[in-house]
Amino acid sequence: MGRLPEDSSHAWSRTWVRAVSDPFARRSEVAALLPQLTARAEGRPERLTALGIMAWLLDETPLAVRAFDEAFDQWQPQDPLPEGLGGAAAWAYVERGRWARARELCARTTAVASSVGLDHAVACAAAVDATVLALQGDAAAARARTGEALALIDPLESRSVAVFARRALATAAVAEGAYESAYGQLRLVFTAEGAPVHYHASYPAIAELAAAAVRCGRPAAVQEAAVLVERCAHALAGNASPRLHALLERARGLLAEPAEPAEAEPHFRAALADPALEHWPFERAQTLLDLAEWLRRRRRIAEARAPLAEALEVFRRLGARPWAERARAEARAAGLDVAGPSAPDALAELSPQQRQIVRLAARGLTNREIGERLFLSPRTVGSHLYRSFPKLGITARAQLRDLVDGPLAAVC
Incomplete structure (x- = not known):
């Protein structure tokens, strides 16, 4: 998963080892140690990352998301990517229901990790991205992204990614109503004897x-x-x-x-x-x-x-179209007067990278500053913004802040 900074205190090291080696052994005791570590992590992306990973492994997801939010805000592109800041963070956002944010982080992780040859991180990001695509009903794209993930790793060495990929393929099958296929994929996240293939990802x-x-x-x-x-x-x-x-x-x-x-x-x-x-x-x-x-x-x-x-x-708000359709059909059968599918959010029409650029621009960053963070030229950033404005129904950069305070806040 990663490691704590070298200067970590004994409390950090002890909690880290217990959380990442077996998050289910005396879980309550380990989770109770996290609040006292939070203050020590402020202002330090690597410690925030470690805190987020521990919290995510322990299913303390709200704390994990807060830690990852702070870590990404403080991490600078010229610095090495803090180990574990990609996949674990994206999964925390998926679980918390912040799917657009998860996809943005996958795009960012892929860009950085690809440049330095971190295939496992790229594969994990692809598996997360595939899961969100499947949840949104784009089964074909989900399968393609899963194929990218599996092509980068040895399933016996990267068992977490292999399990995540199986879960993504199963979600795509469920979205299409192919339950036999879904069961086949999910059965493979446990061994023939029934033990989890991965100690955390399978459960x-x-x-x-x-x-x-x-x-x-x-x-x-x-x-x-x-x-x-x-x-x-x-x-x-x-x-x-x-x-x-x-x-x-x-x-x-x-x-x-x-x-x-x-x-x-x-x-x-x-x-x-x-x-x-x-x-x-x-x-x-x-x-x-x-x-x-x-x-x-x-x-x-x-x-x-x-x-x-x-x-x-909830399904409508998240954009889980196949599940929303199933719930809508059931609601009608129960005599509820439900409207048809909601009009798509304008933000959903943006690519993950465009949403990330819009979010940074709304915070007041210049095109050059955004480009430095995302490894893009200022001209490319400006081009993305130019194409995004009509989709968002705005005409000026100053209007982005209102979106962040309004609908954009729900997805970022």
């Missing part, structure tokens, strides 16, 4: 593995998935984060329905019980949709409407 896939098993319609897949879920629960024991606990409960709810439908609801309710799960909006919306579908099939239509409406709003 978050468990709920989607269960969903794909149920929806592909093969009883053998459901039985296999049930064994995997319980093996994961046993391995994590009492050290699962609230997020992983919710994913396991969602998986149990999905797997209970084919054989014991009445047992599904308590699991779905348990997966939604902790208010902190709002920090992972897409995962929570998926569970809301699962619960709503279960309620409607039990003819509890009035109860299904609230979770349906909430799930649909």
Whole structure:
């Protein structure tokens, strides 16, 4: 994953080793150490990066995102890229629901890492980018980006990237309704015996593995998935984060329905019980949709409407088009009056690099300063801004600040 700065204190080193070697062993104790390290990281991109990685591994995602935000704001392009500042940061943004920001970081990481031959970082960025593309419904582009990631690494040596790539391919398959293919990809993030291929990256896939098993319609897949879920629960024991606990409960709810439908609801309710799960909006919306579908099939239509409406709003806000369409169809079946697809956000029409340039320009940076950060010429920066203004509905650079304070803030 990376390393702490050489002058790190004993507390830093001890916490780092515990977090990156086994984030699930005595997780609560390790997470409790993070706040006291935060003050020591201020103003130091490498320490902020290390703090962000530790927080991300421990599913302390809000802290991770804050640390990565500060690290990227302070990092200068002429400095070496802090180790780990690419993939881990982008994944934290994906999980937090800031998908445009994640893609921007992937573009930035790719540009810097490619220039110095860091293939693993480039591959990880491609896998994250592929995941976001799949979530947005562009399955073909997601598969192409995944191919780029896999071409750069040896799956046996870069197991995290290999797992992320499998998850991206599975997400693309789900977006197209190809659940058999999705299950095949997700099954490969666990060994034949059921152990995680990667000690950290495999576990978050468990709920989607269960969903794909149920929806592909093969009883053998459901039985296999049930064994995997319980093996994961046993391995994590009492050290699962609230997020992983919710994913396991969602998986149990999905797997209970084919054989014991009445047992599904308590699991779905348990997966939604902790208010902190709002920090992972897409995962929570998926569970809301699962619960709503279960309620409607039990003819509890009035109860299904609230979770349906909430799930649909989240999917729309995130730009998860395939999931929004599924929620919209379910909402109509439940008698809700829902509008058609929302008009696309103007920012969605910009490339990740254009969004990054717009964000920096809105903060008052000149074309030369932006170019120095992004390894672009001032002329290229100006060209990107010129092409972006009509898409954003503005005519002057001064208007960008209003966008940052308004709609742009939601995606940056």
